[in-house]
Amino acid sequence: MRNSRNDVVSAALRVLEAQGLENCSMRRVAAELDVQPSALYHHVPNKQTLLALMADEIVAEVAPVVAVRGVPDTAAVIPNPGAARELCHRLRNAMLAVRDGADVVATAAAFRLGRSAVEDRLAELVGADGARTLLLYTFAQAQATQMQRQAEAFGALLAQHGTAPGDPAGVGDPEPVDLDESFGRGLDIVLAGLGPVSFT
Amino acid sequence: MRNSRNDVVSAALRVLEAQGLENCSMRRVAAELDVQPSALYHHVPNKQTLLALMADEIVAEVAPVVAVRGVPDTAAVIPNPGAARELCHRLRNAMLAVRDGADVVATAAAFRLGRSAVEDRLAELVGADGARTLLLYTFAQAQATQMQRQAEAFGALLAQHGTAPGDPAGVGDPEPVDLDESFGRGLDIVLAGLGPVSFT
DNA sequence: ACCTGAACACCGTTCAAGT
DNA sequence: ACCTGAACACCGTTCAAGT
Numbered sequence A, B: 001m002r003n004s005r006n007d008v009v010s011a012a013l014r015v016l017e018a019q020g021l022e023n024c025s026m027r028r029v030a031a032e033l034d035v036q037p038s039a040l041y042h043h044v045p046n047k048q049t050l051l052a053l054m055a056d057e058i059v060a061e062v063a064p065v066v067a068v069r070g071v072p073d074t075a076a077v078i079p080n081p082g083a084a085r086e087l088c089h090r091l092r093n094a095m096l097a098v099r100d101g102a103d104v105v106a107t108a109a110a111f112r113l114g115r116s117a118v119e120d121r122l123a124e125l126v127g128a129d130g131a132r133t134l135l136l137y138t139f140a141q142a143q144a145t146q147m148q149r150q151a152e153a154f155g156a157l158l159a160q161h162g163t164a165p166g167d168p169a170g171v172g173d174p175e176p177v178d179l180d181e182s183f184g185r186g187l188d189i190v191l192a193g194l195g196p197v198s199f200t
Numbered sequence C, D: 001a002c003c004t005g006a007a008c009a010c011c012g013t014t015c016a017a018g019t
Helices: A005-019 A026-032 A038-044 A047-058 A080-096 A101-111 A117-126 A128-160 A179-193 B005-019 B027-033 B037-042 B047-060 B081-096 B101-110 B117-160 B179-193
Strands: none
Touching: A005 A026, A005 A047, A005 B101, A026 A038, A026 A047, A047 A101, A047 B037, A080 A117, A080 A179, A101 A128, A117 A128, A128 A179, A128 B037, A128 B101, A128 B117, A128 B179, A179 B117, A179 B179, B005 B027, B005 B047, B027 B037, B027 B047, B081 B101, B081 B117, B081 B179, B101 B117, B101 B179, B117 B179
């Protein structure tokens, strides 16, 4: 046995980190494994599936390992906004830790809204509606954060290559929002909307 | 003058509606205009810009036309959660009205978080933090909704081609959440978190 | 100003064939 | 079981050249 499915996922994550999502092609993943592109299809049916496996890997450490038996009874939910807040922060950090991780996870996760470990855990803490709201907000916010960072990195590159500070490209665009702090405030808004429980 | 930039955007939106985002290539847009692919680059610097122009078109009717002068003073915000709620519904409907519209708009809009007409208007109604939270939630929720619909349409296609109800593919997957109703509930959670104002 | 034609450097996926 | 080699039907973008 030369390569396993896990080898393929690992190689794909290396390519993602090194080259970004737009360059994370099947052909480059194959090259990372010193293998022909067609060999990948022995381990994975298509690129979409590979991306979903990568997404699982990226968020693997986020949700506690405790197995949940069955869907929680809505009436049985014991609200715990503090734990929900921490889980959302962990999720966001996990996505931000990998280049273009938010895009990878958000795309794959939206595809199976309602059946992820993180969503199940969140639902136990704040109910199904709150869980969905928190999850969607966290995905979109992480995507925006990563996009802003990438734009800043690109702008820094341009500036280095001859564009002096104060040049047309840099004039008029107001200072960007701090999306790390903004996330916490948005999270607090949603949590505050979930009920009268105080959770500071 | 044979084609204007607006002709290109219109053609691209037609291709998007007819073929979906993954098939909305520069080459197909060119074909829609009976023109060589290279001709498009006379009107638009690259595909990313074209997608941004399409996004602007999709949400053009959402924000009121009233010109806003300057950034609203945070202290001067007169909370109006009811108006914010309606604006979010309008935004979501505009995205859902176009095939893959949520993806197109969310990607382009995340790129310029903080400088869209819709966000400015929302910020007037609920403040900057509330506006960002509502906007991100609405984008992600619309993306999830459109993805679920597409999956359902695909599933229906499969079922039509020989898969009887009760077949392996359809057994075990629980009934999907109604994301149209779910959106309203999530919106109410966020709005409730924005302050003590009642808005029913 | 707007477009053609040809090219460059890529894609995802399939499939027969090898070991 | 795992992989190669070759092919198919595509991509976005550039650039000289036409009108």
